[in-house]
Amino acid sequence: MTESTGGSRDQGRELEKMKGNLIVGQSGGPTAVINSSLAGVIKAARKAGIKRVYGMHYGIEGFLQEDIIDLDEYFTTSHDLSMLKRTPSAFLGTCRYKLPAVEGHEDVYEKIFEILDKYNIEFFLYNGGNDSMDTIKMLSDYAAAHGKKQKFMGIPKTIDNDLPMTDHCPGYGSSAKYIATSMKEIIRDNESYGVSKPTICIVEIMGRHAGWLTATAALSKDVDCSGPDLIYLPEVPFDINSFVDKIRELAKVKKSVVVAVSEGLKTADGKFVCELGTVNDHVDAFGHKQLAGTAAYLANVVTQETGLKSRYIEFSSLQRCAAHLASRTDADEAYNVGFLAAKAAFEGHSGMMIAIEVKSREPYIVEYDMYDIHGIANVERKVPKNWITNGGTFVSDEYLDYVRPLIMGSLQPYTAAGVPIHMTLAKKKKRSSK
Numbered sequence: 240m241t242e243s244t245g246g247s248r249d250q251g252r253e254l255e256k257m258k259g260n261l262i263v264g265q266s267g268g269p270t271a272v273i274n275s276s277l278a279g280v281i282k283a284a285r286k287a288g289i290k291r292v293y294g295m296h297y298g299i300e301g302f303l304q305e306d307i308i309d310l311d312e313y314f315t316t317s318h319d320l321s322m323l324k325r326t327p328s329a330f331l332g333t334c335r336y337k338l339p340a341v342e343g344h345e346d347v348y349e350k351i352f353e354i355l356d357k358y359n360i361e362f363f364l365y366n367g368g369n370d371s372m373d374t375i376k377m378l379s380d381y382a383a384a385h386g387k388k389q390k391f392m393g394i395p396k397t398i399d400n401d402l403p404m405t406d407h408c409p410g411y412g413s414s415a416k417y418i419a420t421s422m423k424e425i426i427r428d429n430e431s432y433g434v435s436k437p438t439i440c441i442v443e444i445m446g447r448h449a450g451w452l453t454a455t456a457a458l459s460k461d462v463d464c465s466g467p468d469l470i471y472l473p474e475v476p477f478d479i480n481s482f483v484d485k486i487r488e489l490a491k492v493k494k495s496v497v498v499a500v501s502e503g504l505k506t507a508d509g510k511f512v513c514e515l516g517t518v519n520d521h522v523d524a525f526g527h528k529q530l531a532g533t534a535a536y537l538a539n540v541v542t543q544e545t546g547l548k549s550r551y552i553e554f555s556s557l558q559r560c561a562a563h564l565a566s567r568t569d570a571d572e573a574y575n576v577g578f579l580a581a582k583a584a585f586e587g588h589s590g591m592m593i594a595i596e597v598k599s600r601e602p603y604i605v606e607y608d609m610y611d612i613h614g615i616a617n618v619e620r621k622v623p624k625n626w627i628t629n630g631g632t633f634v635s636d637e638y639l640d641y642v643r644p645l646i647m648g649s650l651q652p653y654t655a656a657g658v659p660i661h662m663t664l665a666k667k668k669k670r671s672s673k
């Protein structure tokens with residue numbers, strides 16, 4: 240499967256025979272380029288002559304309430320799709336919703352297929368991470384077991400970059416670009432004070448159980464920036480005493496110490512570091528705890544133990560909604576996986592996810608493939624141990640070679656009155672008719 244933003248005329252004619260409609264949903268944490276995938280799906284559907292393109296309002300959760308949007312009402316010109324690509328967060332709205340096991344919940348599945356039939360939907364596309372791919376797995380398995388005509392395809396997306404089979408995940412490159420850029424700015428700021436005592440700055444980065452995103456802090460290191468002093472990933476058990484000792488040693492020789500920490504750091508006994516501080520009890524449908532407060536807790540410990548001034552920064556949702564710093568490479572790939580997932584569904588594929596294959600990193604060349612959803616749903620891919628260096632406090636050059644191409648290029652926002660403008664659902668939202 241090669242990259243395609245268009246498809247040949249022959250393919251177009253072949254796909255024109257399609258009778259059924261298409262629905263697309265967004266699921267899990269948003270990204271800066273998730274809507275580029277949506278644009279890719281819409282484009283592929285238009286090219287194939289699909290009659291109606293529907294969107295799930297708030298993913299499968301909204302779909303179960305028959306909360307369905309007719310996307311044809313929103314995207315009438317190519318400028319609309321360009322605007323969509325430049326719009327952060329999930330345009331359709333998202334959810335964290337786990338479909339129950341079929342046994343004992345047949346009514347849920349019957350309802351889903353009833354709605355699909357009601358709207359004559361033949362193609363079901365779902366854009367998300369490893370938890371969201373579970374929805375594709377459950378529905379494609381059910382369809383196969385019950386002789387249903389619908390095709391289900393997964394579109395990869397997650398800033399966490401932890402989906403297996405694909406070289407990397409759409410959304411990751413743009414978050415990486417934001418983090419690399421912000422780290423450079425933070426490090427510069429932290430170095431401002433010359434004569435006073437050193438300042439310790441702890442920066443918390445998302446990624447849950449995988450350190451891919453935290454590792455991107457290393458991209459800030461260059462001739463004009465020393466980069467973070469330490470990087471802590473969740474792949475390595477975290478030792479608070481050793482962490483404080485390292486800060487103490489660095490502060491003897493440096494006036495500025497900047498540390499990147501993953502929100503998902505755990506101590507050797509399996510406790511999240513963020514739970515050692517103020518506890519946030521929220522747990523989502525997949526059993527994931529809300530992780531936040533790691534940097535705040537550690538900054539406090541540093542000051543208590545060393546008497547040094549400390550500050551913490553939590554990138555929080557900024558790192559996944561910064562469309563003004565989106566990577567062009569990432570946006571293009573997000574568009575392509577959306578386009579190709581729809582095209583694969585039209586060709587009869589089901590229960591698969593599109594994956595990115597990097598044929599060469601220098602020059603950067605990608606191709607696309609697809610893999611069985613069973614090896615993907617609910618599986619988390621971690622940072623390889625040999626890419627974690629310095630006793631678990633930095634990342635290797637090999638990792639940097641892996642990530643660098645993903646942040647290349649920019650997708651400039653459209654602006655008005657000095658700020659970016661976005662597509663919105665709210666004002667135009669209309670319930671669809673069949």
Ligand code: F6P
Binds near residue numbers: 267
């Ligand atoms: O799934 C991506 C992600 O951004 C994780 O990195 C993070 O832990 C989580 O989502 C946060 O989710 P929410 O916004 O639902 O709290």
